[in-house]
Amino acid sequence: MLTFKHGTIEIVVDEDGFMQEPEKWNEDVAKALATTEGVEELTPDHWKLVHYLRNYFLQFGVAPMIRKLCKETGFDLKKVYALFPSGPAKGACKVAGLAKPTGCV
Amino acid sequence: MTEKTQQELVQIDYAPPARDWMDPRIDFVARRGSWSYPGAAKNLRYLGFPNPRDWSPEDADWKLPPNWQQIIHDGLAERLGKYRSLKVFLDTCVRCGACADKCHFFLGSGDPKNMPVLRAELLRSVYRKDFTTAGRILGSIAGARELTPEVLKEWFYYFFQCTECRRCSVFCPYGIDTAEITMIARELLNLVGLNINWVIEPVANCDRTGNHLGIQPHTFKDNVDFLVDELADVTGVRVEPSINRKGAELLFVVPSADYFADPGIYTFMGYLLLFHYLGLDYTLSAYASEGGNFGLFTSHDTIKRLNYKIYHEARRLKVKWLLGGECGHMWRVMHQYMDTMNGPADFLEAPVSPVTGTRFEHAASTKMVHICEFTADLIRNGKLKLDKTRNDHRRVTFHDSCNPARAMGILEEPRIVLNAACNHVFEMPENTIREQTFCCGGGAGLGNDENLEMRLRGGLPRANAVRWVHEKHGVNLMACICAIDRATLTALVEYWVPEVGISGVHELLGNALVMPGEKPRTTDLRGLPLAGMEGVADV
Numbered sequence: 001m002l003t004f005k006h007g008t009i010e011i012v013v014d015e016d017g018f019m020q021e022p023e024k025w026n027e028d029v030a031k032a033l034a035t036t037e038g039v040e041e042l043t044p045d046h047w048k049l050v051h052y053l054r055n056y057f058l059q060f061g062v063a064p065m066i067r068k069l070c071k072e073t074g075f076d077l078k079k080v081y082a083l084f085p086s087g088p089a090k091g092a093c094k095v096a097g098l099a100k101p102t103g104c105v
Numbered sequence: 106m107t108e109k110t111q112q113e114l115v116q117i118d119y120a121p122p123a124r125d126w127m128d129p130r131i132d133f134v135a136r137r138g139s140w141s142y143p144g145a146a147k148n149l150r151y152l153g154f155p156n157p158r159d160w161s162p163e164d165a166d167w168k169l170p171p172n173w174q175q176i177i178h179d180g181l182a183e184r185l186g187k188y189r190s191l192k193v194f195l196d197t198c199v200r201c202g203a204c205a206d207k208c209h210f211f212l213g214s215g216d217p218k219n220m221p222v223l224r225a226e227l228l229r230s231v232y233r234k235d236f237t238t239a240g241r242i243l244g245s246i247a248g249a250r251e252l253t254p255e256v257l258k259e260w261f262y263y264f265f266q267c268t269e270c271r272r273c274s275v276f277c278p279y280g281i282d283t284a285e286i287t288m289i290a291r292e293l294l295n296l297v298g299l300n301i302n303w304v305i306e307p308v309a310n311c312d313r314t315g316n317h318l319g320i321q322p323h324t325f326k327d328n329v330d331f332l333v334d335e336l337a338d339v340t341g342v343r344v345e346p347s348i349n350r351k352g353a354e355l356l357f358v359v360p361s362a363d364y365f366a367d368p369g370i371y372t373f374m375g376y377l378l379l380f381h382y383l384g385l386d387y388t389l390s391a392y393a394s395e396g397g398n399f400g401l402f403t404s405h406d407t408i409k410r411l412n413y414k415i416y417h418e419a420r421r422l423k424v425k426w427l428l429g430g431e432c433g434h435m436w437r438v439m440h441q442y443m444d445t446m447n448g449p450a451d452f453l454e455a456p457v458s459p460v461t462g463t464r465f466e467h468a469a470s471t472k473m474v475h476i477c478e479f480t481a482d483l484i485r486n487g488k489l490k491l492d493k494t495r496n497d498h499r500r501v502t503f504h505d506s507c508n509p510a511r512a513m514g515i516l517e518e519p520r521i522v523l524n525a526a527c528n529h530v531f532e533m534p535e536n537t538i539r540e541q542t543f544c545c546g547g548g549a550g551l552g553n554d555e556n557l558e559m560r561l562r563g564g565l566p567r568a569n570a571v572r573w574v575h576e577k578h579g580v581n582l583m584a585c586i587c588a589i590d591r592a593t594l595t596a597l598v599e600y601w602v603p604e605v606g607i608s609g610v611h612e613l614l615g616n617a618l619v620m621p622g623e624k625p626r627t628t629d630l631r632g633l634p635l636a637g638m639e640g641v642a643d644v
Binding site: 014105 | 142145147159161302303306307310316317318319320321323324327328331335360361362365366367369370397399432552553554555588589591592
């Protein structure tokens with residue numbers, strides 16, 4: 001088990017730093033995880049994306065299709081990468097406490 | 106991992122190292138980027154697989170069961186009894202070396218243990234020691250090795266550095282199927298809890314929800330509904346797929362990435378358009394929601410366990426036959442294992458195309474037809490109205506996916522579809538296509554990011570051929586019929602040939618298909634402007 005520590009935050013993560021216990025996610029955890037993605041400050045646009053992902057995950061149990069994410073947040077892929085440099089799956093989903101998708105993806 | 110530049114990656118040293126090949130030691134820290142993370146304990150526990158624990162290949166102690174040597178020995182003995190092919194493959198190799206330079210991982214890495222002959226020898230040497238008289242008596246002189254912890258670690262490294270693509274087998278004068286040797290080696294490794302998470306997590310998800318991604322029924326429906334909306338935006342036609350509908354004529358099974366990931370979703374949209382055009386009486390299933398089967402990369406028992414749902418769901422839904430989508434390794438399972446593992450499916454009927462009346466004789470036993478066979482038959486019978494100019498913004502080449510090409514012989518059908526749908530189709534060199542096709546470098550569960558350096562190395566021969574066809578013919582899109590390909594080739598060309606994109610075959614068919622009642626098309630299924638429509642399209 002790998003543990004990620006940041007300030008008072010202490011969470012179990014996988015080798016790439018994705019949360020292993022997504023139910024323990026909260027906004028402070030998101031801020032801590034964002035530092036591993038080179039995002040020092042979460043702006044309202046960051047939060048819009050993170051909350052969209054979080055709510056989708058709570059409803060559907062997985063990450064959304066990227067095309068759907070873009071359509072429903074109104075952010076194009078370029079904007080998503082500008083917010084989270086490692087992209088929607090590796091960056092934004094990590095900060096929102098989602099698991100890493102596996103398989104033919 | 107420090108990322109290597111292209112110039113660093115192409116400096117491949119083919120001179121064999123001075124070290125004896127029997128020396129198994131591997132520095133896993135130095136070789137980061139060429140191995141995959143181990144299977145997570147939670148997934149092994151979920152599946153009831155042996156030895157769930159936290160470990161890393163970089164640890165000195167891999168936390169094996171105390172009697173691990175006995176477990177491997179007994180496991181090999183059992184398999185030698187069960188699979189005659191294994192014994193034949195282990196006994197007949199004369200080490201002629203015809204396979205040596207046919208493996209994409211050897212070509213891209215220069216590591217001699219990626220020569221298929223030597224990779225197999227890693228297992229064969231232990232077989233000699235434990236199961237042949239010469240090996241027992243003469244030891245290393247007869248090419249025999251003791252199974253030490255270092256040898257086991259070497260197995261883990263190299264048998265998860267084979268994509269089971271079977272290109273080497275095409276060139277073997279004895280027809281030795283090295284993929285089967287890798288499959289058995291991985292089975293043995295699994296017995297002591299050595300596996301990789303990129304395989305084991307999809308297996309666990311598949312066992313739980315029916316698909317690799319862990320998509321539940323309500324999510325499945327939501328994804329399909331979204332793609333239906335997208336299609337309506339592009340074409341003005343609202344298609345009406347059904348899910349879990351009893352009494353449909355056929356059940357259509359796809360790889361889950363087709364209703365989740367770019368660019369597979371556009372292929373899925375192509376399927377839906379085609380079926381709507383034909384008025385096909387079909388259903389999707391939220392349970393048989395994965396054609397792929399990572400059991401193939403785990404063990405025979407796991408293949409059977411994950412494949413069971415296909416016939417089970419066909420029986421429950423009372424369909425007559427099965428149609429399958431553009432997935433690669435799925436077809437090795439459907440074509441070569443499903444019937445004997447989970448059949449006979451005598452409650453189904455031999456597949457007959459309801460549109461052309463063609464009887465798919467070759468599928469009379471499995472009852473499952475490949476979508477490219479189905480569509481090629483429609484085209485041959487003149488049943489589709491296609492406007493090729495709607496793919497004129499694309500100059501297309503075709504990557505034969507390993508399993509459909511070499512395990513099933515699907516060589517002509519996708520080309521029939523592509524040539525009917527596109528004006529500009531160009532082939533890569535002949536020693537890189539059809540049965541000689543080069544692997545994407547990320548099949549058999551190796552398509553993860555931590556293994557990226559090895560993927561880019563293994564994919565280099567394919568990328569090199571793509572570079573050639575791009576420079577010679579201006580190709581800007583490579584079509585393929587495999588979901589792993591669509592994921593891994595995307596990363597591969599982004600690195601080696603960024604001018605070229607990746608698509609499925611039925612995406613291009615969907616672009617060209619002239620739907621009754623459609624609105625004038627300005628974009629393709631991705632929303633990109635068609636040729637001549639660059640200023641018009643609402644992108």
